[in-house]
Amino acid sequence: MIAIAGNPYAYLVVSSIMFCVGLYGVLTRRNVIRMLLATELMFNAALLALLALTSASRVGAAEGGVLALLAVSLGAAEIGVVVSLAVLMFRLRGSLDVYGLREGGE
Amino acid sequence: MADPATTFEVLMVVLTAPGLILPLLEGRGRRTPAAVALATLAAALALSCALAAELTAAGPVEIFSGAIRLDPYSSYLGLLATLGALLVAGASAPEVGSWPTSYSAYALMLLALAGVHVMVHVADAVTLVAAWALVAVASYVLAGIRKDGASLQGAMKYGIMGAVSSSLLIYGLGVAVGLTGTARLAGLPAGVDPTMAALGILLLVAAFGFKLGVFPFHGWLPDVYGGVHPILVAYIAGVVKMAAVAGLLRVVVPMAPGLASWLPSLALFAVATMTFGNVAALVQGNVQRMMAYSSIAHAGYLLVGLAAASDPAARALGLQGVALHMTTYVLAKVGIFVALAYLVREGVGVGLEDIRGLGRRMPTLGAAVTVLMLSLMGMPPLIGFWSKFTYLFLSVADAAPWLALAGVLNSGVSVGYYAQVIRYMYFAGGPREGMPRERVGDPAVLVAAAAAALTVLLGLGPAQLLAGLLNP
Numbered sequence: 408m409i410a411i412a413g414n415p416y417a418y419l420v421v422s423s424i425m426f427c428v429g430l431y432g433v434l435t436r437r438n439v440i441r442m443l444l445a446t447e448l449m450f451n452a453a454l455l456a457l458l459a460l461t462s463a464s465r466v467g468a469a470e471g472g473v474l475a476l477l478a479v480s481l482g483a484a485e486i487g488v489v490v491s492l493a494v495l496m497f498r499l500r501g502s503l504d505v506y507g508l509r510e511g512g513e
Numbered sequence: 514m515a516d517p518a519t520t521f522e523v524l525m526v527v528l529t530a531p532g533l534i535l536p537l538l539e540g541r542g543r544r545t546p547a548a549v550a551l552a553t554l555a556a557a558l559a560l561s562c563a564l565a566a567e568l569t570a571a572g573p574v575e576i577f578s579g580a581i582r583l584d585p586y587s588s589y590l591g592l593l594a595t596l597g598a599l600l601v602a603g604a605s606a607p608e609v610g611s612w613p614t615s616y617s618a619y620a621l622m623l624l625a626l627a628g629v630h631v632m633v634h635v636a637d638a639v640t641l642v643a644a645w646a647l648v649a650v651a652s653y654v655l656a657g658i659r660k661d662g663a664s665l666q667g668a669m670k671y672g673i674m675g676a677v678s679s680s681l682l683i684y685g686l687g688v689a690v691g692l693t694g695t696a697r698l699a700g701l702p703a704g705v706d707p708t709m710a711a712l713g714i715l716l717l718v719a720a721f722g723f724k725l726g727v728f729p730f731h732g733w734l735p736d737v738y739g740g741v742h743p744i745l746v747a748y749i750a751g752v753v754k755m756a757a758v759a760g761l762l763r764v765v766v767p768m769a770p771g772l773a774s775w776l777p778s779l780a781l782f783a784v785a786t787m788t789f790g791n792v793a794a795l796v797q798g799n800v801q802r803m804m805a806y807s808s809i810a811h812a813g814y815l816l817v818g819l820a821a822a823s824d825p826a827a828r829a830l831g832l833q834g835v836a837l838h839m840t841t842y843v844l845a846k847v848g849i850f851v852a853l854a855y856l857v858r859e860g861v862g863v864g865l866e867d868i869r870g871l872g873r874r875m876p877t878l879g880a881a882v883t884v885l886m887l888s889l890m891g892m893p894p895l896i897g898f899w900s901k902f903t904y905l906f907l908s909v910a911d912a913a914p915w916l917a918l919a920g921v922l923n924s925g926v927s928v929g930y931y932a933q934v935i936r937y938m939y940f941a942g943g944p945r946e947g948m949p950r951e952r953v954g955d956p957a958v959l960v961a962a963a964a965a966a967l968t969v970l971l972g973l974g975p976a977q978l979l980a981g982l983l984n985p
Binding site (some may be wrong): 414426427430431433439442443446449450452453454456457459460461463464470471473474477478480481482484485486488489492493495496499500505 | 597638639642643645646649650653654657660662665666668672673675677678680681682683684686687688692694695696840863921937
């Protein structure tokens with residue numbers, strides 16, 4: 408990580424591209440699993456930016472690492488909840504289309 | 514008097530221990546979870562009051578090596594969230610008790626409240642992420658706990674948008690920690706790159722804006738507030754929303770002083786949010802969805818107060834306005850959604866046509882909802898008038914008069930739909946055949962009446978006294 412100290416910009420470029428691809432995916436897909444994949448891409452882009460920026464500042468490097476580890480657990484908890492909702496939804500409706508839930512009947 | 518740090522630690526234990534133990538007691542009767550939750554929340558309310566009193570006397574205290582900073586302003590927000598939670602839990606007993614998931618529902622309410630209490634006092638990015646995870650994940654599960662189509666739709670969108678907002682939060686914290694070199698959330702040091710600072714602030718405002726329902730990040734809100742069972746919406750609107758406001762106050766506002774782009778960018782979000790919320794609410798034919806859009810409009814009003822935070826002269830007034838307006842908002846939304854939950858339980862429904870003539874059959878409930886709507890509208894002498902006009906809008910009157918004007922115009926537009934509800938309840942003809950009479954002793958009716966009574970009482974004078982004590 409020391410090699411990137413002072414020049415995190417290459418990482419930031421990669422991370423912003425990943426973030427935008429993820430955002431595009433969330434906005435255009437209807438299938439829950441595809442949307443989740445896209446949010447995961449955004450989440451990892453954010454982690455990459457976090458680690459690149461904090462290791463560049465040297466002082467915050469340790470805190471950045473701790474923050475990233477906690478953030479991974481936050482991401483895992485969110486994905487766990489959404490996947491269990493997706494399972495429930497598939498049992499109820501037989502489809503994974505987020506926008507089609509209510510039209511399916513009450 | 515006890516030490517504020519001890520009181521806070523006891524409060525955390527009081528909220529989390531029953532929250533963790535409740536699901537293990539499953540199968541011990543219908544009344545157990547509501548009784549445990551009510552007892553816990555009553556104790557938590559007493560502790561929150563004690564904490565607020567101790568901090569007002571002793572001044573701010575830092576605990577856990579500075580990861581949590583207790584101060585009177587934040588302890589008031591925590592007290593407010595606890596009051597909202599107690600009101601919702603009190604009203605929900607006859608409703609939620611019959612659900613198979615009631616034990617988990619009450620456990621999640623308590624855990625989410627514990628997260629809110631950490632959020633309002635947070636002073637460190639790492640603690641922030643932990644508290645955020647607790648509140649956010651608990652609220653997605655709470656939204657979907659009924660497991661029917663509308664709840665699942667709401668919970669699913671809430672969860673996915675929440676994951677997007679968490680990514681924005683991590684990104685923003687990365688920029689902030691990279692700039693300051695520390696995980697402490699204490700504002701930006703002098704001489705940081707203004708572009709990077711603005712980028713970090715934008716990412717963080719977007720992250721918390723997702724949770725608050727700020728336009729254009731509001732996409733999930735009408736589905737959750739409009740589709741999920743109203744008693745759960747009362748909790749999500751009255752308690753969970755405090756976490757988003759706390760996030761803005763504790764993480765983003767400290768970076769505001771001296772930042773030239775702060776006021777125009779927040780003002781832009783504020784105007785877009787309140788205009789969208791109010792205009793969209795005008796065309797709703799369902800009171801629950803109307804209240805969902807009104808929540809978006811109120812997020813816009815809160816942003817007006819936050820926009821004043823970069824101006825040293827207006828900062829105090831704006832932030833006092835945010836705390837006071839949260840009081841208005843929590844009381845009104847909890848009361849109204851609890852009343853809607855009662856109407857659903859009685860089989861009346863929540864459409865405008867369904868509530869025609871409600872004021873005659875259910876005088877107490879009708880009067881309470883009317884008072885709360887008038888408070889949201891900003892009618893004197895209710896608390897909504899003081900919080901909205903004399904604090905939020907007045908705070909920006911010097912720095913950005915056009916923003917204050919936009920706020921006042923928006924309040925005018927909002928009268929259109931609040932008055933519509935009142936018109937249907939009282940002046941649009943008699944009730945339809947078979948509309949039940951209210952049972953005044955029902956917890957939901959009592960809670961709606963209590964919220965309305967507090968709205969009136971606080972408006973008759975204590976609002977300004979209260980604001981004087983809240984020095985951010």
